[in-house]
Amino acid sequence: MTDLGSNKTPRAKPERNSEAIAGFSSKILDKRTANWAELAIQLAEIEQLNQKTLPLSSNNVIEMKEDNVVTALLYDARGIVVGFSWADVDETQKTAYVTTTMIKPKHQGKGLIGPLMEKLESGLRKCGCIFLSRDALKANGYADSIERHYGSRILEKHDFVSPYGEQRHFRILLDEDTPSNTSNKSDANRDQPSNKITPDRERAFIKGDIAAIHAGNAKIDERKMDALLGVTGYLDDINLVGSDVAIKHKGERWPYQGTDYEMIRNLLRTLKPEKGQVFYDLGSGHGRIPLYGALITEAKFVGIELVRERVEACNKAKEKLGLPNVEFRAGNVLDQDISDGDVFYLFSPFTPKTAAGTVTKLKRVASNKHIKIVCLGPIEQLFEKQEWLRSAGKVRGFGTATIFESV
Ligand SMILES: C[S@@+](CC[C@H](N)C(=O)[O-])C[C@H]1O[C@@H](n2cnc3c(N)ncnc32)[C@H](O)[C@@H]1O
Structure with missing residues (x-):
């Protein structure tokens, strides 16, 4: 620009x-x-x-x-x-x-x-x-x-x-x-009713825009999509270095990088989450996946994120978009109840200790129901080793994500 x-x-x-x-x-x-x-x-x-x-x-x-x-x-x-x-x-x-x-x-x-x-x-x-x-x-x-x-x-x-x-x-x-x-x-003309955009009309426009982008095959402009969804973080980890956030979350991996929208579009088209299903983004950052998913499908999306400031920003976007089917929780994934989940998404966010704890947690969920786990980045290698999972396909965006399902 x-x-x-x-x-x-x-x-x-x-x-x-x-x-x-x-x-x-x-x-x-x-x-x-x-x-x-x-x-x-x-x-x-x-x-x-x-x-x-x-x-x-x-x-x-x-x-x-x-x-x-x-x-x-x-x-x-x-x-x-x-x-x-x-x-x-x-x-x-x-x-x-x-x-x-x-x-x-x-x-x-x-x-x-x-x-x-x-x-x-x-x-x-x-x-x-x-x-x-x-x-x-x-x-x-x-x-x-x-x-x-x-x-x-x-x-x-x-x-x-x-x-x-x-x-x-x-x-x-x-x-x-x-x-x-x-x-x-x-x-x-001045006496004509004003053509002002009410919040409801603006939401309808945004939903229309995103539905068109989701249905189409054109390259997605990352910044444009962030602006439509109200996703505010872009490279905020630069600003957080040395800040209270960095000190508070020492020992965890808090830097943010959003999954590209090409990947999110392909993932949602592949998995087609439905009403009644719960989709978790574990380490949801600035909420690209939960916001996009909740806007385009009727499934429930839950984002769990360590950095409270990110969750607050996500809640503002949720409110602005008027989405009842998305929830953002501030906290460590290891401390959260995720037992109602059907799909879990992880974009390599965790330290080895947190990643191992998350595998144990997900295995427990899978002992009661069939689940899918989507991994982007090196964390995939950890899930590949799990005998209670099998590979269920790939999804492409800038990189390639792997879908696993419980057996
Ligand atoms: C690479 S970003 C991915 C963001 C989002 N999932 C996406 O793909 O667009 C990873 C996020 O996980 C968060 N995170 C790291 N460890 C965490 C933990 N133990 N519990 C919750 N969130 C965590 C980070 O703060 C960061 O915002």
Whole structure:
């Protein structure tokens, strides 16, 4: 992501009217009539000039040609492109992901980013987009500026570490009722009922988006999926090193890495957990599997996680999604009652001692009922040795997980 924004101190209130800044104008790129060769030269120059602050991004012009990309261009008085912002529109046409925003350094700090984004947003609304997703650097104040600009339209935000430095992710409502838009409405239109997105409607949209992603075969964008589910952790173990959490859980393996969504999709398609079944994620981290699973199936999902802060974040996501069939428990897997489980998932989280204790616990559960155990990573080797289990297939994502079942 190269959403650079302005490097100068952000203004308290970004401009709202696109044509208000003399000498500059913005337009949605018309792919049918674009002079791609000329555009490539102009965009490369903007990138080169910004190179001091970030690595060159991929070839923007190639991306801009894609059917699902909407681009806004900022022109100076001579008709030269001096800035651009483009967004990917997802397959359900409801969410746009602002991927790259850049302005020539000499024009930064003039308040041009507001009008540029406003133009982009109007183009996205015309495509039927309802949500805008974007990341912004924190260090140059851009994230704060975005926060002030969108105000109550921000549905969700969280910080994460990126190769460009610390960033803030925002999920924003692409509402028609912003001051700049309402100013053009006739009185008659103003009396129409508001098209505000209620929490119930937002949930329905998210469920629709995830159902479409689950049913399809397109590559899943990990960050997009985290944003939809409200999964907040990304690389939070970096922040936890040396913290109270690290001290408290000394002797256990607390670092987090989420299972990739390709794997989760394939796993849920293979196992098809049903109503009445209980699916445990042992060491559930930031809850990707329980949240996705509970949203897409009627089975009950339980996540057990050592780090309380992660469980609290998962509970917020659960509440926001309104999911009755998911439960998150804070604690050590060894201390929890898991006897009602039918499926158990482990992504190599445990120390050898905890892993051995978990095998004993699962063996006890399997003495009363048929269970399945799914392992991703080296912990698989421990389960392969168990004579009370047999291999029941593989599931592929970035890596390969093994399914075992009790005999
Ligand atoms: C590699 S992450 C996997 C997260 C999640 N299962 C996934 O696949 O997306 C492992 C998680 O297990 C947790 N963990 C490690 N030991 C644990 C224990 N004894 N009890 C509960 N959770 C534990 C860690 O804190 C970490 O969040």
